[in-house]
Amino acid sequence: MSFASLGLSNALVNATRELGFSTPTPVQAEAIPAILSGADVQAQAQTGSGKTAAYALPLLQGLASQPLGGYRRQLRALVLVPTRELALQVGELLQDLAARQAGPAGKALRVQALYGGVSINPQLLALRGGADLVVATPGRLLDVIEHNGLQLDQVRQLVLDEADRLLDLGFADELDRVLKQLPAQRQNLLFSATFPAAVQGLADALLHEPVQIRIDEQQQTPASIEQQLIAVDVNRRITLLQHLVEDKGWKQVLVFVASQHGAEQLADKLYSRGVYATAFHGGLSQGGRRQVLDEFKSGRWDLLVTTDLAARGIDISGLPVVVNYDLPRSPVDYTHRIGRTGRAGSSGLAISLVSAETLPHWNLIAKRQGLQLEAETVAGFEPLQPLESAASQPSRPGKLPPGTGGIKGKRPSKKDKLRAAAAAAAAKDQ
Known part of the structure; x- marks a missing residue:
């Protein structure tokens, strides 16, 4: 055609x-x-x-x-x-x-x-x-x-x-x-x-x-996008990310985190370790965001550490790798994240980092997306707490696991509370 x-x-x-x-x-x-x-x-x-x-x-x-x-x-x-x-x-x-x-x-x-x-x-x-x-x-x-x-x-x-x-x-x-x-x-x-x-x-x-x-x-998820799940302890994610970048010679990697502060913090730590990383999020001015994005596209930065909000709309031709450093809040956000690679027929790799604490959240995403990915390990970065131990850990009400943006649907947001109040008021008037 x-x-x-x-x-x-x-x-x-x-x-x-x-x-x-x-x-x-x-x-x-x-x-x-x-x-x-x-x-x-x-x-x-x-x-x-x-x-x-x-x-x-x-x-x-x-x-x-x-x-x-x-x-x-x-x-x-x-x-x-x-x-x-x-x-x-x-x-x-x-x-x-x-x-x-x-x-x-x-x-x-x-x-x-x-x-x-x-x-x-x-x-x-x-x-x-x-x-x-x-x-x-x-x-x-x-x-x-x-x-x-x-x-x-x-x-x-x-x-x-x-x-x-x-x-x-x-x-x-x-x-x-x-x-x-x-x-x-x-x-x-x-x-x-x-x-x-x-x-x-x-x-x-x-x-x-x-x-x-x-x-x-x-048809929606091209075969050219390889999805990979890597098990690692939360406190070793940054060292693992640095190792992957250096070992595989990655350039133009999009790294997703849960917050603007997290983006700045991770970018600063990576830069101090010799990785050319910078932050990109909604807290930057429009001019600053445009400059950072142009620099990333031109190859000045190897890693762009970003949030879900800022990443919607990013279109970089041939972007090879996307990393979920923090898991997305919802399965919908996962779809948007991995869709930044493998565009227009190009091949791409989407990696998600998961720990025993974040495994239940990953399972929710995988179920909604119909994914069946076996967690892999990287030599020298095997988790001290195996993923299998997650099922035996007691849940902590109100405690959000590190490495996620908060599990969407587990705790009502301010917006959810306002909507619920409006719905209740409307029902009362009927």
Whole structure:
């Protein structure tokens, strides 16, 4: 199958070739014709499966087929994303495709990315001539609207990218405010790696007779991603990580930890041991985050120690290794983490470090993901406390094991408590 067979214009087919897209991925093959037909779409596919191009290509083709207007463009397509990094990544791809679509003498579509963490003034200035398509985080989009920088009354296509993360990160209220400003008649496209109950409820409310696309587990997790489980005592993880980096000569490794403080601490310790590691998380300024990411991509740093929040949206071509230094809070986060390697057909390795204390949490992740990985050991780093001993250890209520971000669902978060209180109040009013 080729991109030409999906109904794309010659200009966009040539653009895919120039950008190195050889053949459509499964989600692209199903989504592109559906979007071009004007149907609503609900697509579930893992991070790294090509979801962005699956909606970017047909969006641009549809916009280019309409009159572009004069100097002041009217916003006709809106893409909402959960993080600044993803807004930048999606915006850059759309701008690149739009420029190639126009050709050397053509009139290009105007694409603008809006995100927080930086001054709003340059973004407002860039919108003086309007935009055909905007990629935005919900909060910054609302700020721009309040500054009279945009109107949403002419939007005809809405995309929610990583819809599960939009709700998980607490954007429900902001998303509702955005939706109320959109015209009722529009095409809605929801793309997500997972569709938990809250996201499915949103899909049911937004979509009208959608085309359902679900890439099964065998298609979602490429055979090129090798998943490995290594048993090690919690207090020896850093030494093991240093050994693996030096022994295998790893470059460009993404290391996940549970907190911003943990990222800084681990990066500092590794650097003091001669490993070129740096931290990347939401506590850095937008300029600082962009600089660190650019330095990592250019090869200045070998290890990028990051959190789940900051890593959503990171797209590094050919990233070879992902390490779960701390296990993720939930199976969904595991999916997003390992999806950063093995992208676009490249091979990748995803390693998770587990101890006797964190084994129950790993078992939960493995059960939800359908994984059957045998824990391996590295010579010289065999755990003093075997994993088999975990079953005999008494549970400690309220005590979260080190090496995890806290087991999601075991202890209600502040957000969970607020939701429960709201639900109780609503039930009382009925």
